[in-house]
Amino acid sequence: MNHSRILRITNVVLLLTGYQMHWFEKKSQRFRLSLPGVLNIFVLGVIYAGCFSQHFDSKSSLLKVLKDVSPFLFLLTRTQLLLGAKVFAYAVYSSVKSVGAVNSLVETLPTRHSGFRKDEVIAYVLLGSTFGILFCFVLYISYEMKFELPPLEDAMIGMALFLPHLILAGSLRLYIVLAWLTRGQLNELKRNAEEELRANMTKDEANIASTSFAISAKTTSVDTLENLKRKLEILGSSFRFFFQSIQHSLILLFAMNGNCLLGGIYSLTYYWNTWHIIFEDRKRRIFYAANASIYACIASDYICLMVVLFIMEKERMNFIRCLDLFLAQRNSLSKKMRPLAKDIKAILKRSFYTKFHSFLRFDLSYVSLMVFAQSIIISLIVIFHYLNDEILLLKEELNSKDD
Template identity: 45%
Template structure:
């Protein structure tokens, strides 16, 4: 049996261990409550981070070598350190704020699903969204450990790296927190769509029967109970939209900070890769070269795991909208919807809840297009629900940039373009300086 509360509890345990949350999810009351172990864990993690942070201002052979080899990379490291201390502090504050809003969201969600193989696959997919980055990171860590013969580097070097990594790990919890609750919201939207679809079908059938039987069959028209049920679904949709909108608002700054710190990591990784592949590799033996390439690749792999579902969403969104439109057309023509044989049936956009809102909106638009089928009051409620789906689920970062798959993909492309231009500029500038030095040396001779 698939149990959404089990998914929330699993994400809660993971986020507690990574230091993003200090609250424990109470499944009975469907709310987050402050947890003493969580507070102690965050305090210990903060102390460890403070010690690692201080190592960046102590004599270190690693940092001295980095500064001598590339002042630009050393500057990026300092920038990452500056961002990290702000990120670590803000992530804790934002987590406390987010769990309060999440409690209001979980209180309005049915956290139990009926048994079935399909629900189990959805739950496994949710676990994949939650743990995929850690699995990739573990694989790279094991490979690097193997190349190092499982011998730990010097403690100072570990602490220098931890000062850069720990805040990133904590802040990435915001992304996983958002994914899980978007998955829950998508499940709730699917339930509401099924319930509304049933009510609209009942209203359609009764109105058609009334038109066929004549004006004398007034009792066949939509009953008050049907209209009240549809109105109740509209209120629940409004509540879901308001709660998830508040949840997004509580996390938007964390997601933006994560985008910024990821961009700095990508710039560091790409710059180091270009220079290492062209010149620095001669300073290392084969084993350390493999270690470098594995560590460098882990940057792109881990960040890519966080963004993979958004990139996949664009294709699945268009496909799912087409499937939903065909099914609804079959329903309104009185035939049974054709069974879809999709290769991605187990990987439908589980956490991208706005996919379900688009299907929901499409269903309402189809119903509203049948002007002689639905009673006027039901049509008004359906219009209200369509307006909620069209307006309340359109989130924006800082009330400026709309958050959807297309805009997110464009932002990533823009970031990669800027990073590539910076790396090319520095590489060409260094090449020009090297050429000038050679000319000056030849003139002196």
């Protein structure tokens, strides 16, 4: 796959969504601060400030209805708004802070160009799957609204909630793409190490007659394996450094996703029981589509993340098993090659483990556990509020009967 092409397309997507202010230079293979990127963030900031202020307009009929119908949902909206303001400011800071780590990781990736292959197609799917799902929902909702624009005030209220989420989600897409490219480089290093170790075994078993040639061949193999070890160590440390620079953005995104899911599930639960009365057929379909888009987009991001984490871990374990296979044959490797193979195995075990603040591992099992715990907490909150409201209604009914 063509790493440079993937990074350029990723860069364009992140610029359009407002997460990055940097431009990827093809010649230097580095992200550098660009004037269009800075202007783009400034324009988005002005638009966001106008949309943010609309939430405090006392004349807004949408906010009045929301507050009257469900004070808890109104509180969730305000939480999302205030969290979004912090996220917008932090996303700008994070993109500037992480660019050094991104550049150091990009330097470890090969710069040569190759043809359009399956791995590159998968990279684009991972990058754009959520946008594709979101576009389908927007198209359907527009059709149901007969392609008429909503009132400007209502659109601005929705934009204030959506824009910070869209920007911060760029951090996850950047992580997914770079993790996928790192996996490809890890696979290439595994192939090189396997070829070198197998060639060394062949030379030993064939008992090459020319001693000088055998010594020269072994020396070359040792140097090649030593170079490969250094590349792997740099790749692992660069990837860990990149994750550390972006970890706060991922934590904030998980928090925003949790609040969105809580609002979506809460509103859907109450819609099924009471709110559907005030909706006509067309508006019901719009509500269902808007509500479903929350789950679909968040699920798409989580699935892409888990797929990358699973494949990267699988690649790492395949590399370790490959080394174990050679190390198990005690007499097959020379005394110089064997310690190098063990060092490479140790690097694989040590360098590609990423943790939030050196506390919580960021791998498939722990991310799945975090999503599961998030779902349980959301369900408990919705059940608590629903049962509490039902009890209050029952008390009112009993009091009215007593009267």
